[in-house]
Amino acid sequence: MGAPAPSPLPASTTPIPLDVPRLRQLLTDPATESVRRRVFTLFEEPVFGLRYGEATADERARTRARWDRMVSAGLFVGCLTSHLPGAPAGAGAAARSRHDAVMECVAYLDHSLEVAIGVHVGLFGGTIALLGSADQAAAWLPGVEAHTMRGCFALTELGHGSNARGIETTAVWDGASGGFILHTPRETAQKYWVGGAAETARWTTAFAQLTVGGVAVGVHPFVVRIRADDGSPVAGVTTADCGVKGGLNGVDNGRIWFDHVWVPRGQMLAGENAVSGAGVYTSRHATPDARFAAQLAALTGGRVGIARLVNNQAKLGLTIAVRYALSRRAFAPSPGAPEARLLDYASHRRRLMVPLATTVVYALAADALKAEWNAHSERKDADGRRVGVTKRLHVLSAGAKALCSWHARDTLQECREACGGQGYKADNRIAGVRATHDISCTFEGDNLVLMHTVAKALLGDYAAVLGARRKPGAPSPSPPLPPFGELLAFLNAPRVGSTPLPPARGGPRDVTSPAFVASVLRAHAATCMTDLAAAYAAASKVASPFGAWNAVATAAAATAAAVMAVHGHAVGSAAVAAAAAAAARDGRAGVAEPLALAVHLHGLGLIGASPGYLRSGALRLDEAAAVEAAVEDGCAALARVARGLVDAFGIPEPLLAPIAGDWVAHNSRARL
Numbered sequence: 001m002g003a004p005a006p007s008p009l010p011a012s013t014t015p016i017p018l019d020v021p022r023l024r025q026l027l028t029d030p031a032t033e034s035v036r037r038r039v040f041t042l043f044e045e046p047v048f049g050l051r052y053g054e055a056t057a058d059e060r061a062r063t064r065a066r067w068d069r070m071v072s073a074g075l076f077v078g079c080l081t082s083h084l085p086g087a088p089a090g091a092g093a094a095a096r097s098r099h100d101a102v103m104e105c106v107a108y109l110d111h112s113l114e115v116a117i118g119v120h121v122g123l124f125g126g127t128i129a130l131l132g133s134a135d136q137a138a139a140w141l142p143g144v145e146a147h148t149m150r151g152c153f154a155l156t157e158l159g160h161g162s163n164a165r166g167i168e169t170t171a172v173w174d175g176a177s178g179g180f181i182l183h184t185p186r187e188t189a190q191k192y193w194v195g196g197a198a199e200t201a202r203w204t205t206a207f208a209q210l211t212v213g214g215v216a217v218g219v220h221p222f223v224v225r226i227r228a229d230d231g232s233p234v235a236g237v238t239t240a241d242c243g244v245k246g247g248l249n250g251v252d253n254g255r256i257w258f259d260h261v262w263v264p265r266g267q268m269l270a271g272e273n274a275v276s277g278a279g280v281y282t283s284r285h286a287t288p289d290a291r292f293a294a295q296l297a298a299l300t301g302g303r304v305g306i307a308r309l310v311n312n313q314a315k316l317g318l319t320i321a322v323r324y325a326l327s328r329r330a331f332a333p334s335p336g337a338p339e340a341r342l343l344d345y346a347s348h349r350r351r352l353m354v355p356l357a358t359t360v361v362y363a364l365a366a367d368a369l370k371a372e373w374n375a376h377s378e379r380k381d382a383d384g385r386r387v388g389v390t391k392r393l394h395v396l397s398a399g400a401k402a403l404c405s406w407h408a409r410d411t412l413q414e415c416r417e418a419c420g421g422q423g424y425k426a427d428n429r430i431a432g433v434r435a436t437h438d439i440s441c442t443f444e445g446d447n448l449v450l451m452h453t454v455a456k457a458l459l460g461d462y463a464a465v466l467g468a469r470r471k472p473g474a475p476s477p478s479p480p481l482p483p484f485g486e487l488l489a490f491l492n493a494p495r496v497g498s499t500p501l502p503p504a505r506g507g508p509r510d511v512t513s514p515a516f517v518a519s520v521l522r523a524h525a526a527t528c529m530t531d532l533a534a535a536y537a538a539a540s541k542v543a544s545p546f547g548a549w550n551a552v553a554t555a556a557a558a559t560a561a562a563v564m565a566v567h568g569h570a571v572g573s574a575a576v577a578a579a580a581a582a583a584a585r586d587g588r589a590g591v592a593e594p595l596a597l598a599v600h601l602h603g604l605g606l607i608g609a610s611p612g613y614l615r616s617g618a619l620r621l622d623e624a625a626a627v628e629a630a631v632e633d634g635c636a637a638l639a640r641v642a643r644g645l646v647d648a649f650g651i652p653e654p655l656l657a658p659i660a661g662d663w664v665a666h667n668s669r670a671r672l
């Protein structure tokens with residue numbers, strides 16, 4: 001028997017134990033605490049001081065100065081080269097964890113800096129590491145890591161963003177010269193939005209449609225110089241600035257045109273596909289689909305990183321808003337009585353506590369995904385080559401990136417409003433972080449399009465499971481699940497394909513129990529999935545593939561969200577169980593209890609917020625009011641430990657805001 005799970009909804013008089021240091025260890029990797037200390041100490045230097053309202057040129061210069069200082073402090077040493085052949089065993093994994101910790105700190109300070117580093121190390125360096133041959137990686141990664149070879153990632157074009165497969169830039173193998181001719185054939189093919197391309201980058205990984213011997217073989221990446229080391233232009237390459245954006249102006253996003261630029265054969269990334277000196281094209285991938293998916297491997301790592309780091313922006317907003325809500329007072333309950341604190345109001349608790357609970361769950365889920373990605377990244381095939389991105393990781397990273405960035409967007413907006421006028425003041429940080437974070441919902445994959453990616457994978461696996469089960473003599477109770485099938489495991493029961501899972505009929509269900517929340521989330525996802533599959537099958541009979549998909553596109557995104565919700569809640573519940581087991585072993589309370597509360601409130605919050613749960617029948621109409629009451633109770637309970645919870649995020653005081661501290665003193669006339 002496992003350890004008894006703590007009651008998620010303690011009575012209002014029962015103290016809720018909270019061990020902030022231990023909870024912090026769960027929410028941040030203790031193994032990299034020294035890295036975080038080092039980075040936060042560096043952030044005390046003047047160049048890292050928080051500034052607001054700067055002109056774009058100043059913001060860019062400051063971002064670069066901060067970045068250069070981090071380089072000179074040695075914070076990137078090993079982040080790419082530790083993965084090269086010959087590096088000591090375990091060095092790659094350790095370097096990955098260190099780099100994750102560095103980026104976690106940067107996410108609290110400056111989103112532009114985070115994105116600039118992410119593009120250079122994660123996308124430019126990551127593409128070389130993942131898609132280059134061993135020789136190419138050994139030749140380029142030391143320079144990328146040392147930042148002597150500053151690079152960017154040029155996939156998106158003016159005419160093609162979400163549909164990366166439709167890009168128009170061409171790369172034609174030229175046997176006579178032994179290289180490729182890279183060209184922008186029309187205006188819609190200009191590279192657009194490329195982070196660092198306007199000023200900073202000297203190199204890029206340019207993605208282009210490759211033709212070899214007259215045969216089009218699809219999108220491939222090339223390492224191309226876009227300006228000289230001194231910043232002057234190079235022949236055949238034109239760059240331009242994308243101009244001022246709605247935020248994130250520390251990043252110099254740019255446009256690139258190639259005019260018949262000759263690229264040596266050795267600069268096509270050749271770890272997966274190659275063109276020989278004789279002009280023979282070879283590929284590790286059997287199908288064009290698999291080949292295309294492999295080219296975008298760096299984006300998977302990028303999405304894993306975004307899923308984690310956007311939670312830090314939500315944590316920042318919540319820390320400030322919760323601390324303000326505990327000190328700001330408004331309206332007295334009775335004449336002459338002190339005014340009530342904002343967090344004493346149930347409506348204020350509701351707007352901050354459900355997002356706080358969800359942030360904790362998403363942080364745990366994103367950390368679990370990161371651990372899976374890091375472990376996968378260390379795997380090698382029989383030839384010693386890195387194993388390609390799995391479908392599961394591709395799909396989970398897409399779903400997690402979308403849900404976490406949408407959540408951070410909504411949370412930051414809520415935090416901004418929850419702080420009233422002060423929330424709009426730049427030095428209180430939330431408004432600025434909200435503006436600069438917004439684009440996380442779009443770059444590295446538009447969120448809606450990513451949810452469609454998840455839904456398509458689910459539909460494919462669903463069909464595969466059903467198809468296998470229908471075969472005579474199929475093993476019972478279920479056939480092996482396809483790669484993404486773990487997420488479909490809850491559907492992997494005889495009722496799949498028949499009527500939707502009935503919620504417990506008749507007798508009352510205890511809406512305050514974790515089992516209730518888990519079963520409603522699962523029943524809803526299962527019904528969404530079966531409905532989606534049925535609707536898609538029906539539409540496919542009467543419409544073209546495009547028309548059939550279009551007919552279910554809205555339901556598909558909702559289904560993906562429902563399935564990802566099950567996944568997130570399951571990760572959170574596993575963390576609660578592990579914390580309860582640890583407490584049973586060492587007798588120390590204070591982690592499992594607040595965690596159980598957060599996971600439960602997150603689940604109840606999802607169920608209470610959407611009429612979809614009623615529509616699917618997962619929640620009964622007669623239970624809706626009880627769920628609403630349980631959400632209110634959960635918010636009241638979480639509010640009692642909210643200060644400790646946000647302290648457990650571990651954000652240093654200098655990165656917070658005046659309203660998180662003594663805001664009256666901060667605004668005193670004496671300080672003018």
Ligand SMILES: Cc1cc2nc3c(=O)[nH]c(=O)nc-3n(C[C@H](O)[C@H](O)[C@H](O)COP(=O)(O)OP(=O)(O)OC[C@H]3O[C@@H](n4cnc5c(N)ncnc54)[C@H](O)[C@@H]3O)c2cc1C
Pocket residue numbers: 119152153154155156159160161162163192193194195245248253439442443444445446447448449553
């Ligand atoms: C600040 C910033 C930094 C960036 N950095 C880089 C970079 O460094 N390198 C790089 O290569 N790119 C970069 N990008 C580009 C980014 O990845 C793209 O903007 C993104 O992929 C979306 O493409 P798009 O802008 O063309 O939008 P579109 O693809 O035109 O999408 C517009 C809208 O249409 C919807 N839509 C599109 N297709 C479908 C569909 N099939 N079904 C339903 N709805 C659909 C989307 O949901 C979206 O709301 C950056 C963008 C920005 C703004």
